Amino acid sequence: MSDKLIIDGRPYLSRLLIGTGKYKDHEETAAAISNSGAEIVTVAVRRTNIGQNADEPNILDVLPSNKYTILPNTAGCYTAKDAVRTCQLARELLDGHSLVKLEVLGDEKTLYPDVVQTLAAAETLVKQDFKVMVYTSDDPIIARQLEEIGCVAVMPLAAPIGSGLGIRNPYNIKLILENARVPIIVDAGVGTASDAAIAMELGCDGVLMNTAVAQAQNPVLMASAMCKAIEAGREAFLAGRMPRKLYASASSPIDGTFF
């Protein structure tokens, strides 16, 4: 069955997008990501340590570019200006690569997106030929506006970043999905495999997660659980669930009973 996630015209077999933060070391990162089956992998952009550990391994060394699509993020940015600057640095860093994950945060405690700054940054980045996958709130109007600006994927949160609270407002995610013509990817909030399956059963095109895998007791095993949950959820969505009923309906026929 050909059921691919298409982002900016490029097909992906996996609908799980995964972050590389909060792992014990690069070895664990590589093992978890490999087990997750993810093809799109996020990284952050930060200052290089000057004058110390010149031989320190780089995250990109464990993420071969022929195997993964690297998705640099603008994590930690609180203004459109900083986010645009980060994307420009990422493009130079990754030899002209233009696919980015835009996130402009509004508050340290909730890490909720500042949608006003996010819209402004998205507009600038699209004009500069970036392909923008954008983290946003689960507001259907903002999601539509981000799509109209030209973002290649809209990525509403399901719960605060790193909270693991699961899909808190499935109805809003549904509303976003109803109007969308670009992939809708739940970004943030997933805590365990069933959360990822629920996002996919709602009809989301994918799920982006980091903490749920990295902070599991066994990240490498959780990565494979997430891989299966995403696939199961997607297949359930495509299969179409049975209608919910208030009363029972026997699975075995009544005809032919001998008692």
Add this chain to the structure above:
Amino acid sequence: MIKIIVNGEVLEVSENCTLSGLVEQLELVGKKIAIELNMEIIPRSLHHETRLHNSDNIEVVQAIGGG
């Protein structure tokens, strides 16, 4: 010698030092980095011809793990 600021720290480099020279001095040759000089990105291809001046402010960044 001239004084420049690299990632927020003061550093001394020789006069006429280029960005390539700085990358060498920092032992970052061949590393996947990007460089900003006074808030302007200098593409890798121009590092060898970009001379540094006193009080230049430089950011050297790389990819790290993140979500």
